[in-house]
Amino acid sequence: xxxxxxxxxxxxxxxxxxxxxxxxxxxxxxxxxxxxxxxxxxxxxxxxxxxxxxxxxxxxxxxxxxxxxxxxxxxxxxxxxxxxxxxxxxxxxxxxxxxxxxxxxxxxxxxxxxxxxxxxxxxxxxxxxxxxxxxxxxxxxxxx
Amino acid sequence: xxxxxxxxxxxxxxxxxxxxxxxxxxxxxxxxxxxxxxxxxxxxxxxxxxxxxxxxxxxxxxxxxxxxxxxxxxxxxxxxxxxxxxxxxxxxxxxxxxxxxxxxxxxxxxxxxxxxxxxxxxxxxxxxxxxxxxxxxxxxxxxxxxxxxxxxxxxxxxxxxxxxxxxxxxxxxxxxxxxxxxxxxxxxxxxxxxxxxxxxxxxxxxxxxxxxxxxxxxxxxxxxxxxxxxxxxxxxxxxxxxxxxxxxxxxxxxxxxxxxxxxxxxxxxxxxxxxxxxxxxxxxxxxxxxxxxxxxxxxxxxxxxxxxxxxxxxxxxxxxxxxxxxxxxx
Numbered sequence: 001x002x003x004x005x006x007x008x009x010x011x012x013x014x015x016x017x018x019x020x021x022x023x024x025x026x027x028x029x030x031x032x033x034x035x036x037x038x039x040x041x042x043x044x045x046x047x048x049x050x051x052x053x054x055x056x057x058x059x060x061x062x063x064x065x066x067x068x069x070x071x072x073x074x075x076x077x078x079x080x081x082x083x084x085x086x087x088x089x090x091x092x093x094x095x096x097x098x099x100x101x102x103x104x105x106x107x108x109x110x111x112x113x114x115x116x117x118x119x120x121x122x123x124x125x126x127x128x129x130x131x132x133x134x135x136x137x138x139x140x141x142x143x144x
Numbered sequence: 145x146x147x148x149x150x151x152x153x154x155x156x157x158x159x160x161x162x163x164x165x166x167x168x169x170x171x172x173x174x175x176x177x178x179x180x181x182x183x184x185x186x187x188x189x190x191x192x193x194x195x196x197x198x199x200x201x202x203x204x205x206x207x208x209x210x211x212x213x214x215x216x217x218x219x220x221x222x223x224x225x226x227x228x229x230x231x232x233x234x235x236x237x238x239x240x241x242x243x244x245x246x247x248x249x250x251x252x253x254x255x256x257x258x259x260x261x262x263x264x265x266x267x268x269x270x271x272x273x274x275x276x277x278x279x280x281x282x283x284x285x286x287x288x289x290x291x292x293x294x295x296x297x298x299x300x301x302x303x304x305x306x307x308x309x310x311x312x313x314x315x316x317x318x319x320x321x322x323x324x325x326x327x328x329x330x331x332x333x334x335x336x337x338x339x340x341x342x343x344x345x346x347x348x349x350x351x352x353x354x355x356x357x358x359x360x361x362x363x364x365x366x367x368x369x370x371x372x373x374x375x376x377x378x379x380x381x382x383x384x385x386x387x388x389x390x391x392x393x394x395x396x397x398x399x400x401x402x403x404x405x406x407x408x409x410x411x412x413x414x415x416x417x418x419x420x421x422x423x424x425x426x427x428x429x430x431x432x433x434x435x436x437x438x439x440x441x442x443x444x445x446x447x448x449x450x451x452x453x454x455x456x457x458x459x460x461x462x463x464x465x466x467x468x469x470x471x472x473x474x
Contacts, residue, residue: 003460005470007424008361010460012468065362114426115474129459132434133359134402134417136327137320142433144362 006117008142009061009070010127030086046086058085060126062093064143068112080104100124146269150179150261158262165197165221179259195220201253216253223299226254228288247309248274248285265296272320274313285310330357352379373430388452395452396421420455426474
């Protein structure tokens with residue numbers, strides 16, 4: 001399992017035997033394979049929420065105070081790449097995908113304060129790093 | 145937070161259930177459907193003998209398997225007895241199911257039956273670490289078996305451990321609320337002071353230690369840029385627990401002694417607080433982010449977070465707390 005990280009955003013490679021893909025009309029659907037072991041708590045399907053067939057930018061994390069974003073911009077990718085986002089996590093500043101699938105070639109993700117990150121074609125779980133607040137005694141996802 | 149109890153629309157069901165208990169014959173049965181929020185639950189009440197009704201729970205959804213062989217409660221003309229033993233819908237803690245006899249435990253069927261409003265003057269309240277049930281203004285952590293009469297009076301003697309657990313629920317809930325409020329107040333206050341300082345160019349009202357009150361990393365970086373990391377670190381006693389270099393990136397695990405007054409106003413002690421100091425590989429900025437003092441359990445007071453890799457594994461949510469090094473990090 002491989003992990004790629006840009007600032008506070010993590011892309012953890014999903015093992016191929018964990019999920020299958022199925023075309024459902026004009027959308028793609030992620031279906032959990034029979035093996036439902038950790039770390040992918042696959043209680044249900046993940047429906048395609050965005051695809052670069054229809055949109056030019058897929059944002060995987062929004063900044064709260066800065067307005068910066070971690071985004072795949074199709075105008076800055078080499079041709080032949082297709083990125084599909086599955087599932088949806090709602091945050092205070094907008095919805096972001098739970099999984100992404102990159103096909104065709106390596107994709108580049110950009111952010112205003114981080115160097116560009118090249119992610120090889122594959123299937124990834126999108127995560128945000130956590131931090132612990134010792135005053136409230138709680139853990140939370142890092143927000144910038 | 146509590147459940148909705150339908151106090152008006154199920155009086156006929158209460159009468160029918162009472163009739164079943166008083167005049168029903170062996171084998172007579174009555175079906176009840178739980179109230180708002182628990183519509184997926186059905187209760188089948190079967191008269192078992194001359195006096196007792198056994199109530200069995202059924203789930204009309206697909207995701208919750210109730211053991212139909214074990215009654216969830218028994219009813220007589222005098223009282224209801226909520227029974228433990230149906231583990232299929234007890235509270236889960238990770239993958240470990242908590243036994244029904246744990247005070248403060250809830251079960252779907254218990255909540256579902258209360259939501260019918262058949263037992264008057266009842267209520268249920270969820271605190272952060274336990275469920276409290278209220279019968280005739282007597283609030284106590286749930287325990288089983290629990291006997292309640294038809295007027296909503298708790299008949300069971302409250303065990304000593306349940307009383308103690310109820311007090312603990314109140315105390316823990318108060319502490320958690322206070323800490324969250326203090327954190328929120330600290331963050332809001334420092335954000336306001338930074339805004340004022342930028343407008344007036346007067347930073348005297350902000351202390352370097354206020355950096356740790358900010359919840360937003362970008363705002364924290366602003367203060368670090370203003371004061372410098374060394375000044376901030378000097379403002380709070382700290383020691384370096386571990387240093388590591390991973391793929392050319394330097395990390396330090398720091399243990400601060402925070403004034404406990406930040407958390408409990410009256411306290412004059414200090415509390416340990418572990419932070420990871422790292423450098424943004426793209427911009428070269430230094431930042432500090434909190435990690436729990438305990439490597440495996442956020443809630444524990446034991447200090448076991450002693451290595452940079454354990455802190456990074458927690459930060460990234462890696463499996464089994466083993467740090468998976470990123471192939472690329474920018």
